Amino acid sequence: MAQCTLKPDLEFTREIARAGGSSLKKCYQCATCSVACPMAPANAPYPRKEMIWASWGLRDKFRSDVDIWLCRNCGNCTDLCPRGARPADVMAAARNLVYRDLAEPSIVSKWMGSASGLKRLFLIPAVLWLVVWALRAAYNGQWFPRAADGRIVFGQIFYGDYTIDPIFMLTFFGACFVLYRGVRKLWEMFRPQGELLVIGRTKSWIFHLADVLWEEVLTHRKFDECEDGPTTGKAGPNRKTGHALLFWSFVLLAFVTAVVAAGHWVGKIVPVIHIETPMPMTFPIKILANIGALLLICGLALLTWRRLRLDPEQHGSGFYDWYLLGILWLVAVTGIFSQCFRLADAIVPAFLAYYLHLVFVWMLFAYLPWSKLGHFVYRTAALVFVRMYGRS
Amino acid sequence: MSKAILVVGGGFAGLTAAIEAAELGHDVYIVEKSPWLGGRVAQLNKYFPKLCPPSCGLEIQFQRIRKNPRVKFFTMADVVGLAGSKGSYTVRVRLRSRHTAPHAVDFNLLASSLVGEADNEFDFGLSKRGALYKSMPFAFPDRYVLDTPTLSKTDATQAERAKFLDLSEQPREIELDVASIVVATGWKPYDVTRLTNLGAGKVKNCVSNMQMERLASPAGPTGGRIVRPSDGRTPHSVAFVQCAGSRDQNHLNYCSYICCMASLKQCLYIAEQNPDAEITVYYIDLRAPGRYVNVLEKVQALPNVCFVKGKVADVVQAGDDKVTLTVEDAVRGEKLTLHYDLVVLATGMQPSLAGENPPLPLPLDEDGFIAGGEEAGIFAAGCARMPLDVTRTAQSGTAAALKAVQTVKGR
Numbered sequence: 028m029a030q031c032t033l034k035p036d037l038e039f040t041r042e043i044a045r046a047g048g049s050s051l052k053k054c055y056q057c058a059t060c061s062v063a064c065p066m067a068p069a070n071a072p073y074p075r076k077e078m079i080w081a082s083w084g085l086r087d088k089f090r091s092d093v094d095i096w097l098c099r100n101c102g103n104c105t106d107l108c109p110r111g112a113r114p115a116d117v118m119a120a121a122r123n124l125v126y127r128d129l130a131e132p133s134i135v136s137k138w139m140g141s142a143s144g145l146k147r148l149f150l151i152p153a154v155l156w157l158v159v160w161a162l163r164a165a166y167n168g169q170w171f172p173r174a175a176d177g178r179i180v181f182g183q184i185f186y187g188d189y190t191i192d193p194i195f196m197l198t199f200f201g202a203c204f205v206l207y208r209g210v211r212k213l214w215e216m217f218r219p220q221g222e223l224l225v226i227g228r229t230k231s232w233i234f235h236l237a238d239v240l241w242e243e244v245l246t247h248r249k250f251d252e253c254e255d256g257p258t259t260g261k262a263g264p265n266r267k268t269g270h271a272l273l274f275w276s277f278v279l280l281a282f283v284t285a286v287v288a289a290g291h292w293v294g295k296i297v298p299v300i301h302i303e304t305p306m307p308m309t310f311p312i313k314i315l316a317n318i319g320a321l322l323l324i325c326g327l328a329l330l331t332w333r334r335l336r337l338d339p340e341q342h343g344s345g346f347y348d349w350y351l352l353g354i355l356w357l358v359a360v361t362g363i364f365s366q367c368f369r370l371a372d373a374i375v376p377a378f379l380a381y382y383l384h385l386v387f388v389w390m391l392f393a394y395l396p397w398s399k400l401g402h403f404v405y406r407t408a409a410l411v412f413v414r415m416y417g418r419s
Numbered sequence: 420m421s422k423a424i425l426v427v428g429g430g431f432a433g434l435t436a437a438i439e440a441a442e443l444g445h446d447v448y449i450v451e452k453s454p455w456l457g458g459r460v461a462q463l464n465k466y467f468p469k470l471c472p473p474s475c476g477l478e479i480q481f482q483r484i485r486k487n488p489r490v491k492f493f494t495m496a497d498v499v500g501l502a503g504s505k506g507s508y509t510v511r512v513r514l515r516s517r518h519t520a521p522h523a524v525d526f527n528l529l530a531s532s533l534v535g536e537a538d539n540e541f542d543f544g545l546s547k548r549g550a551l552y553k554s555m556p557f558a559f560p561d562r563y564v565l566d567t568p569t570l571s572k573t574d575a576t577q578a579e580r581a582k583f584l585d586l587s588e589q590p591r592e593i594e595l596d597v598a599s600i601v602v603a604t605g606w607k608p609y610d611v612t613r614l615t616n617l618g619a620g621k622v623k624n625c626v627s628n629m630q631m632e633r634l635a636s637p638a639g640p641t642g643g644r645i646v647r648p649s650d651g652r653t654p655h656s657v658a659f660v661q662c663a664g665s666r667d668q669n670h671l672n673y674c675s676y677i678c679c680m681a682s683l684k685q686c687l688y689i690a691e692q693n694p695d696a697e698i699t700v701y702y703i704d705l706r707a708p709g710r711y712v713n714v715l716e717k718v719q720a721l722p723n724v725c726f727v728k729g730k731v732a733d734v735v736q737a738g739d740d741k742v743t744l745t746v747e748d749a750v751r752g753e754k755l756t757l758h759y760d761l762v763v764l765a766t767g768m769q770p771s772l773a774g775e776n777p778p779l780p781l782p783l784d785e786d787g788f789i790a791g792g793e794e795a796g797i798f799a800a801g802c803a804r805m806p807l808d809v810t811r812t813a814q815s816g817t818a819a820a821l822k823a824v825q826t827v828k829g830r
Contacts, residue, residue, distance in 0.1 A: 055666075055703065056703075056749055057662070057666075057703040057729070057730040057749075058728075058729040058730055058732075058746065058747035058748075058749040059730050059732040060732075061732075061747035061749075061754055062730075062731070062732035062733050062745045062746060062747055062754065063616075063732055063733075067754060068754070069753060069754040069755075069756075070752075070753060070754075071752045071753070072747055072752070072753075072754040075747060075749060076752060107616060107669075107732060109662075109666055109667030109668060109669065109670075109730075110667075110668060111668050256733075257615075257616035257732055257733035257745070258615040258616050258619070259615065259616060
C-alpha cells in the first residue's frame, strides 16, 4: 500500500476554532453525525470526514470539499453528537474560512473576522455618505432642505442621478465582480484532478442552475429534508419559515428597486414609464415595497428569536451570524424609520434615518462577498457544481 | 456496641464482601431489595472469565452463606434510615411482604394454576410471570413470592385457601446496629426508551444486551433458543450496536466497560447455536481489556462475524418485523442502510443509585457512582463505584470487606 504523509497544519485548526468551531477536538470519530445528517450521501458522507480533516488541519481537503456547502446547518449532528464536538458549528466555521479565502481583497475578510474590524467597516460608508451630504448641502445651501412644495424629498440631498445611483451601481457591480471571481475560484478548487469522463448526456451549467433555483432555492425544499433525520429527542426551532420570509422579502425588494431604477433611467427616454420618488403610499410599487419590508421584519424576528433560543452549549452563534442578522435589522429599521419620519414631516430625524439607511445598505451589498450573506451565491454555485459532477 | 457489618445489596459484590467478612469472624447483615440473592449475574446466561453459567459461581457463594451462621440476609428489603456515626450506626430496614411461608415450599402446582399475569421484569419484559413466582431455578432463598396485585379474583380466593400463603402479611421495619457499611447496590441497564434515535425500545426485534442474555439462558423465556421475540424464528442476520448510550454525554458520559465483551460473548452464543447466522458488530472502539483479547481474537476468527467501525445512529422498524440500521463505515467512508432479523443494543450500565435518593450519607458523582464515604466507615463495592466485570466486582467486594473489618476492629 502506498504510503501517504499527512502534514497537519495546526494554524488551520486554530483558524477553524476561532471561526466558530472551537469544539472540534472533542470529536472521537464515532460517525454518528454522518448518520444524523439526512442530506449526507451514502458515498463519503459528511460531516465525520470534515471533523477529522479539521483536527488534522488539512486545509486543502476543505478547499476542495463541496460537502460543506451541502450542509444546511440544521444541527441534527450536533444534537446527537455524543461528545459535544458540535459538527454543525465546525462546518459553519469551515464555510466562513472559505468565504475569507474566496473574495479579494482579503483585507476586508480580516475586518469581517471579528467585532474589532466592525468600526472600519462602518466608517467607510459613513464617511462616504457624509461627504455626499456635505457636498449637496453646500450646493443647496442647507443640510435639511425641503422641496419646493414643502415636502421632504430625500433626493434633495441624496440626488439619484449623480450620487446614489452611480455609487450603488458601482458597489453592486463591484460586488458582482468579486462574487464572480469568487465563484470561478470556488469551482476551480472543487474541480477534481485529472480528466472527468462523463458517459451519457450532460447538461449545461445554466440548466443545472435553473434546477437548483427551482428545486432548492425558491421552494426551500431541503429545509424540510433536514427534518427527516433520526429522532434526536431534542426539538429544534424550524428555520424554514423565517428563512423563506427573508428570501422572499429580498426578492420583492430587489424587484421593487429594479422597477424604480428602470422607471427613473428608462423613464428619461420613455416618459410613459417614468416613476417619480417619493412614490405615493397607494402606488402599487410602493405597496409592494412596504410588503417586502414587513416580510423582512417578520423573517428577521423569527430567525433572531430562533437563534436566541438556541442552547449556546449546543449551537454556537458567532460573529458572522450576528453580523448578518444585525446589518439586516439595521437596514430594515432605518428604512422603515425614514419613511415614517418623512410622512410625519420630521425633517431632521428623517434625513438622519435615511443617511443611516444608506450606510447600512451599502455595508450589506459592498461586503456581501465576504459575509455570511455570500452563501446565497457561493452555495448556489456549489450546488450547481454538485449537480454537474453528479454528487447529491 | 455492635460490631456487625451491613452489606447493602446481595449481588456478586455484596455477597463476596459479606462472606469474606463473615469468614473472618464478623457478623454480617445483607439487605437485598429483590426477592433473591445473586443480582445481575443471576440474569446472565454465561459470565466471564470462564463463560460458565451463573449458577456455577453463585452456588458456591450461596453454599458459603448457608454454612456460615454469621451471615444473615433480608430479601425484599430496603434501607430507609440511618442514624449514628462511624463505628456505631443504627440502620432502619423496611421489609416488604413476601406472603409465603419462611421455608422452602414447592408451590409449582399452585403457581401454574393461577391465571393472573404480569410482565416478568427478570426477563426484561420478554415473558410473563404469574402472581406466585420464582424467577430462577436455583433461587436463593429457595422461596416463592406472591405478588398480590397480580392475583385475579379467582386467584385470590385460591390463594386465601392455600396453606403456606399469608395474604395479610404486612410490611414491617426492623433496626440493625452495625459498625460499618458496605454499599454494593450495583447497576441497572441504561433505559433504552431514552435512546430516541435507536428506536426508544419500540422497535420489534431490537433487544438490549441483557434481554439477549435472557434469550440465551436455558432458564429464560425461550429455554435458551436465541430467536426473534416477535415470531420465534431463528435470526439469520444479527447486528450488535455498541455504545448504545455509553460514552455519550447525552446519556452515560463514560465507557461502561463490559459491553464490548458482552457482545463478543453473545456472538459466541449465536455462533454456537446457528453457525450460519451472519453477525455484524458496529463499534467505535473495541475494548477487550487485559487477557480478554483472547476472546476478541477467537470471535474475530469466526467465519460469519464481521466488525465495522462506526456507531449506529438510526434504528427503525422495517417490513417483516426486521430492523433497519443506518451507520457510516468510518474506515471506508460509506453510509450503510441495512436490514437485520435481530438487533442487539449493547446498552451500558448505570449505577442503581443514579437518580435515586439513597438514605445513606454518600457523595455521588454526576453519573451516580459512589465517590467517597470512607471517612464515615461506608465503603462502596462493585458497580456502585464504577463499571466492572464480575471478576473485578468480586475483588472490589473483598477490598470493601477488608476496609469494613478494619473499621470494626480499629486500626
